[in-house]
Amino acid sequence: MEICTTISEVRQALKGVEHPPVGAVLTMGALHDGHLALVRRAREECSTVVASIYVNPTQFGDQTDLAAYPSGIQEDLRVLREEGVDLVFMPTDSEMYPPGFDTWVEPGKVAEQLEGVHRPGHFRGVCTVVLKLFNTLRPDRSYFGQKDAQQIMVIRHMVEDLALSVDIIAVPTVRERDGLALSSRNTHLSYAERQAAPVLYRALCLARELSLRGQRDADTVREAMRECLVGEALASIDYVSVADAETLEELTGIDRPALASLAVTIGETRLIDNVLLA
């Protein structure tokens, strides 16, 4: 497995790659089985698999969140090697944002909903770094987790609008046995908070169940999710949403494919999750 820290090293290393497709998995490290599901899917479908590990500062509004972001680079490299990854790109901040850096990708409406409301500028940072990583790694396919459903939608929009030549592949969310979506942030949870955290998935399952039983009123579903979350003392709600799965605009009636999603802070840790409603 080749480890590169500069863009020119990556370009040099990938010069020899003659057999597409190249599959990319972009991560911020602190890898878990959710990340590995992406890597495994890429390994199955692509002749060359590249991964990046980069905690992108421009997608963090809250600098304490950035400073507290977990890391464990040696262990990350060990698991990527074990999964048969061919190349890892782990740039420094000055490689990605050299002095004078002043060009940004400004995503549109779909980035303004949900996380966009609560984390202004987040998707501008995400799109800018993802475009730069695509330009560096030149993947034919890039694998993203459904756990960050809005991120996939924003990136698909960017790919379409800017005519990027990469297929965006969504991989189902990997969960713990009790339903909690794997996340690097779960390591911040205390024992009591970890016990409380599956309430997110319970609320989402409730939404799915109501919708499967024919409930078409989005407010009723949002209210049921809220009630479920309020029952957990350690949980504080950031948002609860039942939105159009294409535009992420809040629905009145569930009369088209919908995404139920939520952001909840447990103790100090902000967690997000979602499910698609049929």
Ligand code: AMP
């Ligand atoms: P991150 O390191 O949090 O930026 O995540 C890197 C990639 O892994 C993103 O595409 C995430 O959506 C994906 N990912 C994170 N957690 C999970 C999970 N539990 N299941 C599937 N994919 C995930």
